[in-house]
Amino acid sequence: MRGEALYCRSIALDGLFPFVEKKGGQPLKWAAEVGLKPSFHSKSIDFVRWNALCDYLELCSERLNMPAFGIEWAHDLPDDPRNSGPTLLMAAISKNLRQSLKVAVEYQKIHTNGVAYSIQENEAAAEVTGYVDIHPMSNSSRQYCEHILAFLAIYGERYIPRVDFTRVTFQHKAPANTYWHEKTFKHPIIFNADRNSLVSKISVLNTPSSHLTTLLLPLLRTYLNRRQRSVSSRTSVAMDVAETLPQMFGLKRTRITDVAEALEISEKKLQRLLRDEGVSYSAVLDDVRRNSATRLLQESNISITRLAKMLDYSTVESFNFACKRWHGQSPRQVRQMRDG
CATH class of the missing domain: 1.10.10.60 (Homeodomain-like)
Incomplete structure (x- = not known):
């Protein structure tokens, strides 16, 4: 079957079902319709079918009449979403943001093959670009692309000193209403682009880990206390x-x-x-x-x-x-x- 071997770690569903329910949906029933079998064992390593997740996000967007469902879900996440502990530890043990992001990219490679993350520095333009490339055998993934780029923009601006995003690009065409896009990204948004990406000034990569740790310390304490x-x-x-x-x-x-x-x-x-x-x-x-x-x-x-x-x-x-x-x-x- 097309794309049957694509997967992602179930931690990617963090906050998704409660969000759907809060918006008036039927999260479990709809998940069953597309063959999404989420794990409720957050302390173990579990995976879900990538294509089923993509189908689920598009289904929720349609039935809840929320064209920007993925972006709104990103705004609904808590201060310490997903697998925040490892992410915080990566920042703490890295020399600077550049090194932390490289570790994060490698970390993600083994937790999903449905989407690939990469970083490219352009010294001539003084820019750094983060790419989100969906697998060519993936089902429609507009909502996921918008969700993950919104997630990166929201939490980047919240916790990374001197971050200055200059533009965001999407491979899909522009929706009729871009209110949530403009609210979230606050910078030029380019649709029908070659790749999905988020661009920032390259100087942010030199942010020392000491600065990151200071800002992230409250989250790290929350994580440790929870553990x-x-x-x-x-x-x-x-x-x-x-x-x-x-x-x-x-x-x-x-x-x-x-x-x-x-x-x-x-x-x-x-x-x-x-x-x-x-x-x-x-x-x-x-x-x-x-x-x-x-x-x-x-x-x-x-x-x-x-x-x-x-x-x-x-x-x-x-x-x-x-x-x-x-x-x-x-x-x-x-x-x-x-x-x-």
């Missing part, structure tokens, strides 16, 4: 670690030091708490990887290479070795058993 339970109320520290790891996969930040930082405790304390429960950090990490890999091999068409990167294995060979240790079979053989 952390007080020691007295914890039922299992190992469970806390297991719930945190999927949010950090893909960042190459899955050492015990990184997870301890995300839980706002010291590495030594985390080691002691895990030891008191009779487990080691490496055992918890291995268990999370095994459960995630097994489920995704059985339920998704994500490539073996992408899956290895997503679970932060240094090489595909390392992932193959781990899978043979778990199941006595290679990842490909595990998937072939699913396909019968």
